[in-house]
Amino acid sequence: MITAEQKPIDEIREMIAPYRRILVVGCGSCVAECAAGGQKETAMLASTLRMAAKMHGEEVLIEEMTLDRQCVKEFVLLLDDVIDTYDAVLSLGCGAGVQSVADMYPEVPVIPGLNTEFMGETKDQGYWTESCLGCGDCMLYYFGGVCPLARCSKHLLNGPCGGSMDGRCEVDPDIPCAWQLIIDRLEKLGALERLEMIYPPKDWSLKQGRGPRKIIREDQQK
Amino acid sequence: MTNNRKPVLALFYCQNVPDGRKQERQSLEKKYGGSLRLFPIPCSGRLDPIHLLRALEEFADAAYVITCPEGACRNFEGNRRAGKRMERTRAIIRSIGLEPERVGMVMGSREAPKGLPEQVEVLMESIFKMTPSPVHHQGCQPCQYDEIPDEEKNQ
Numbered sequence: 001m002i003t004a005e006q007k008p009i010d011e012i013r014e015m016i017a018p019y020r021r022i023l024v025v026g027c028g029s030c031v032a033e034c035a036a037g038g039q040k041e042t043a044m045l046a047s048t049l050r051m052a053a054k055m056h057g058e059e060v061l062i063e064e065m066t067l068d069r070q071c072v073k074e075f076v077l078l079l080d081d082v083i084d085t086y087d088a089v090l091s092l093g094c095g096a097g098v099q100s101v102a103d104m105y106p107e108v109p110v111i112p113g114l115n116t117e118f119m120g121e122t123k124d125q126g127y128w129t130e131s132c133l134g135c136g137d138c139m140l141y142y143f144g145g146v147c148p149l150a151r152c153s154k155h156l157l158n159g160p161c162g163g164s165m166d167g168r169c170e171v172d173p174d175i176p177c178a179w180q181l182i183i184d185r186l187e188k189l190g191a192l193e194r195l196e197m198i199y200p201p202k203d204w205s206l207k208q209g210r211g212p213r214k215i216i217r218e219d220q221q222k
Numbered sequence: 223m224t225n226n227r228k229p230v231l232a233l234f235y236c237q238n239v240p241d242g243r244k245q246e247r248q249s250l251e252k253k254y255g256g257s258l259r260l261f262p263i264p265c266s267g268r269l270d271p272i273h274l275l276r277a278l279e280e281f282a283d284a285a286y287v288i289t290c291p292e293g294a295c296r297n298f299e300g301n302r303r304a305g306k307r308m309e310r311t312r313a314i315i316r317s318i319g320l321e322p323e324r325v326g327m328v329m330g331s332r333e334a335p336k337g338l339p340e341q342v343e344v345l346m347e348s349i350f351k352m353t354p355s356p357v358h359h360q361g362c363q364p365c366q367y368d369e370i371p372d373e374e375k376n377q
Binding site: 008009040048050051052054055 | 270271272275276278279314315317318319320356357358
């Protein structure tokens, strides 16, 4: 899941200020799960913006709509029927969603309403943590399903460091030591020998070294 | 500057609050007329910020929720959740310059429980003292409500 948080209202109001007819577009996927840009949050932001506009005597039309997925063309196409009514779109999708809408409607300003944060998981209600950097070369097998790049504060592939205390990280005691988790997990799996391996530095060219990444699957294409 | 609009309170309340039945609700609506809009909910934990925001946006000068006393929620933590959502809504309206006091929560006392009509009466007194919401009175600040006649207040 891609996580995000809403931008401050002042920043959003500044960005939408030049426009008089604004469509707030939510996304029912990842950002709904992390309570940042789903149907409910979209309704809340639209209502808040309408109130702020009324308080300042601004004549604006602010309406809302939520797509099931903002990053998939087939769902974004649903905007075809309504997009001409508006001067601008305020997107509550992640960065990919914002760009997906902007690519489809290049003549319409698409404004981001969220700050996209990280790829993570829902640990508990209202609690999300980062768990994947999208490195392009997954090594979770070797580390018992715990990613040291994403979850170790120092991103150590050959840990632990000397700062692990009682299973907590020296950077922040609220953070569990990823290497403690790795060792515990490998012990349970009977695979502690994997710790004997020395892992060379990560090949980051797979992540960022060759420009924006893409995946092409011919079997999935028309 | 004055206007002839009376303050309006959107009041959400847990149906398990004493004396919160339909009969009492109708009686309160009759007493306060358009100044009180009551919204019974099965548990205050059902409350969501969008309910409070929509009320403030569309008609209300203030939006409150009445919950069961602490520790007395039949669903264990409905009132605690309502408190968190009320605080979230306060933060939102504060961010656009609206007074946070326009949203609030009243939690009854477990030792000396009060019925809905009693709690509403206390709440309405403070609502009648509130200045009009700038959401519905843009461009006329600082404006005041017309004085509400005592006999109307005491009806």
